[in-house]
Amino acid sequence: MDQPIGVIDSGVGGLTVARELMRQLPKEQLIYLGDTIRCPYGPRPEAEVVQFTLEMVEFLQKKQIKLLVIACNTATAFTIDLLRERLSIPIIGVIQPGARAAIKVTKTKTIAVIGTDGTIGSKAYPKALKQISSDLTIYDLACPQFVPIVESGHFSPEAAKHVVEQSLKPITNLRGLDTLILGCTHYPLLAEPIKQVMGANVEIISSGEEAAREVSALLSYQALAYRGNRLAKHFFYTTGSPELFEQIANRWMDYPVQHVENIVIDQSLVEKNKSF
Amino acid sequence: MDQPIGVIDSGVGGLTVARELMRQLPKEQLIYLGDTIRCPYGPRPEAEVVQFTLEMVEFLQKKQIKLLVIACNTATAFTIDLLRERLSIPIIGVIQPGARAAIKVTKTKTIAVIGTDGTIGSKAYPKALKQISSDLTIYDLACPQFVPIVESGHFSPEAAKHVVEQSLKPITNLRGLDTLILGCTHYPLLAEPIKQVMGANVEIISSGEEAAREVSALLSYQALAYRGNRLAKHFFYTTGSPELFEQIANRWMDYPVQHVENIVIDQSLVEKNKSF
Missing domain, CATH: 3.40.50.1860 (Rossmann fold)
Known part of the structure; x- marks a missing residue:
């Protein structure tokens, strides 16, 4: 067509x-x-x-x-x-594809989601994940500072790294966490600092790619x-x-x-x- | 439902x-x-x-x-x-999901497919891949010895490695190849030797998983x-x-x-x- x-x-x-x-x-x-x-x-x-x-x-x-x-x-x-x-x-x-991909990827059945206040507050990701599989441990975290950085069009790698590090503190070093959903389509533009902060053992899912x-x-x-x-x-x-x-x-x-x-x-x- | x-x-x-x-x-x-x-x-x-x-x-x-x-x-x-x-x-x-996943994964736009004589002879994978994207280099190879090994229910890792090595010779060391589709649902059971033979730079797509x-x-x-x-x-x-x-x-x-x-x-x- x-x-x-x-x-x-x-x-x-x-x-x-x-x-x-x-x-x-x-x-x-x-x-x-x-x-x-x-x-x-x-x-x-x-x-x-x-x-x-x-x-x-x-x-x-x-x-x-x-x-x-x-x-x-x-x-x-x-x-x-x-x-x-x-x-x-x-x-x-972008929510269900991200959820399905996370379930495909996770081995520990422990998944974290980051997104805007609206997305995280709506609990749309935990709902979508639990609807497919009850047997998951799910963490979610709002990162309201990420979108304004990206939309501004100019951010230094150092400044971005600092904001990402501060924002992600509550979910770094969570036991068994092996999958992180970028629950906002702006976040892949911060993928590098996010990967650095989360470490090599956490697979990053871009809901947009999925x-x-x-x-x-x-x-x-x-x-x-x-x-x-x-x-x-x-x-x-x-x-x-x-x-x-x-x-x-x-x-x-x-x-x-x-x-x-x-x-x-x-x-x-x-x-x-x-x-x- | x-x-x-x-x-x-x-x-x-x-x-x-x-x-x-x-x-x-x-x-x-x-x-x-x-x-x-x-x-x-x-x-x-x-x-x-x-x-x-x-x-x-x-x-x-x-x-x-x-x-x-x-x-x-x-x-x-x-x-x-x-x-x-x-x-x-x-x-x-299992063919279209495998093709779509390979296109998502490949960076070099160079994809190989292995399968049975029937699957490879049908050209179903090249057709499915080209229908989505014309701009791909595609190799395909029939590996008729793989299914009988798996269905026999008993194969030693050494024997499997030997057969896999011999069978995959035509597609090892192909320039730019970064994605291999296992175009037969038996093949994931030989994933280990296949990975060893193809090397770390080739991502393996299991059409069944997709x-x-x-x-x-x-x-x-x-x-x-x-x-x-x-x-x-x-x-x-x-x-x-x-x-x-x-x-x-x-x-x-x-x-x-x-x-x-x-x-x-x-x-x-x-x-x-x-x-x-």
Whole structure:
């Protein structure tokens, strides 16, 4: 099928999912929308996250997407059930793929999850994990300082290492812990310091990478994959500054992110949230 | 949903898939059928593999399975499209999950596949890989000696190492190769010597392990997962000797494989093939 895959995120973090989608599914076209101006979603109340996400989805639906990826853990936690009821296309969040991958990987059945306040508060990961297997020890920890570092677009390795070290203290040296889920799509951009702090015995699961793997599977099972031969072109939209988006994106992506378009989803909301 | 998952294989190799299903989905009940008396499928003509597989599926359908796993690469290569047309339940083979996982893992975009004569001759892996990404270098190699070693139930590590070394010669030291797909569910039982021969720079993908991961995802997306709390009990059937099946199974499985039942699928076929 020739239609694009839609990807939404609260900002640039979902680009880690987009990067994996491009790598794992080079023939599939993406339309990415980052709600940069209202980022971060993590500390916002549930009702607001739901409203913002629905607005983003409305924009992508006009682009005739064949599948939606919610590349934001907070938005997944609060909206995936609702969106699955409302939309007829398949919807893939980042929480269940991360949970399934962690269960595949862990040998000690001891798993930790880090994420935003919203994601951790929702208990979406422990719920998803326990639904598959009752026999797990699960730790979770909110790391509210990580997203602002990444979205700022400039952080020194030393500063990042320091923040990561301080934030992860409660889960370093936990007995038997062998698997850590990065329950926020911004966190793979801090993967290096996180790996250093957690040590070589803890396997790091990127929920975004795993979501891309499941998109690949679902496209196939639902006969939605593009069957021809092409190297796909992608389109990027942001509710914030296209220049900053391009700057940050091109620092991580192999694909040249150009011609990013600014879109205004809801002027009143944008005004209201400028000071956020 | 309280119904079981059906798993078929040409013999005991599919138990590597069953083991992963039990580990990754401890609440889901399995019904396993191994066509041991007609094993191996690898050297058989396509029409025969199709007929045998359909007979096994017929047996499992009477058990009200909610999802079918074709835990045999040869049977997957020859029957998955046909079965997807005929059955209304989801069907997961082992080839596409292995292909998707290899694409996720490879950095050099250079992948090798080993399997039976039937699987390699069908070109099912190269087809599945190229359908997702055109930009891959793919090597494939039939290793017809591996299945008989495993099904015999007794092999010394030294003898296995020798056979593996000889068989894999054409793909050792290939430039840029970083990913090897075990395109036969028997092969994970030879994972140790295979790893030794291929070296630390080649990641080994077990197509069965990846199939289990996709079963987990598909149960969730199709709302077919068991939602209660239980540690599932499983049932095992073989067309061959229950004693030999139990012996081999209990050497590898954490789950105690007991009360294996012998079933006769088609007496005339059984007679005809006893000398095979």
